[in-house]
Amino acid sequence: MILKGGTPLVHISTLRDKYLSSGLFTQMVQTTLMSGILFTMALLMQIVLGLNAMQTGFLFLPFSIPLLISSLTASRLAFRIAPKIIIQGGLILAIIGLMLLIGTLDIDIVGIELSTGLVVIGIVLGLIASQIMNLVLSKVVPERTSETAALMITSQNLGMSLGTALLGSILIAGLLVSSTNLVEESTVIPEDLKPDLIMALEENVRFISNTELENILKDAPPEITAEILRINEIAQINGMKLSLFAAIVIGVLGLIISFFLPKNKLVFEELK
Secondary structure (H helix, E strand, O other): OOOOOOOOOOOHHHHOOHHHHHHHHHHHHHHHHHHHHHHHHHHHHHHHOOOOHHHHHHHOHHHHHHHHHHHHHHHHHHHOOOHHHHHHHHHHHHHHHHHHHHHHOOOOOOHHHHHHHHHHHHHHHHHHHHHHHHHHHOOOOHHHHHHHHHHHHHHHHHHHHHHHHHHHHHHHHHHHHHHHHHHHHOOOOOOOOHHHHHHHHHHHOOOOOHHHHHHHOOOOOHHHHHHHHHHHHHHHHHHHHHHHHHHHHHHHHHHHHHHHOOOOOOOOHHHO
């Protein structure tokens, strides 16, 4: 049953506002990047590098501390610079930070190499988070503020879900493709075993540590075990790089959409 004449939860006309639509998408990009990077890096640290939860949390400090500091202090930049410029600069630097991560990502990566990209990404995501909601709400009439804020929170939650689901799926797809290609190219694995191994990968591909894989292959010949472990390491890194490359594409889309954000500065000067 449809009730007519009631107050809608969200006015459809609100979504036709280009400033709101671009703001929703930009915020979704920011949270997608954040959750996707956290998910990917957690897999790298715990599965590939074999770190425990405490060590993983410690290595995330170069991401979380700059994010917190920049989100708290960047609001002062809006006194001098239009938030749109800050957001666009943040997206550009986020893309650069992702490139740094891809360039340094390797099975032998150490904390300092990993921290460089995480610091850059943490700072810029904090810059974006500190500006986007206030900028969008500044263009909304007072009676639509509540529903606009609710839409912004919804886009934020959607981005968090998409980051894990979308980039996680791309990571697994990259893992499968890379593993399959490496098995086919291997000169160590016997040709008669390759079809069964590839079929097993296609049916049950998953991110697995070398320690767990060694337990599964405990009855296999040592040379085949070593080769499969090598393939697993390389495929995991390739899958992560593909996932981070997808994050770069998302960041570029966000940068393009950000050109539709309002150009005005927030009216702080009037409050002096």
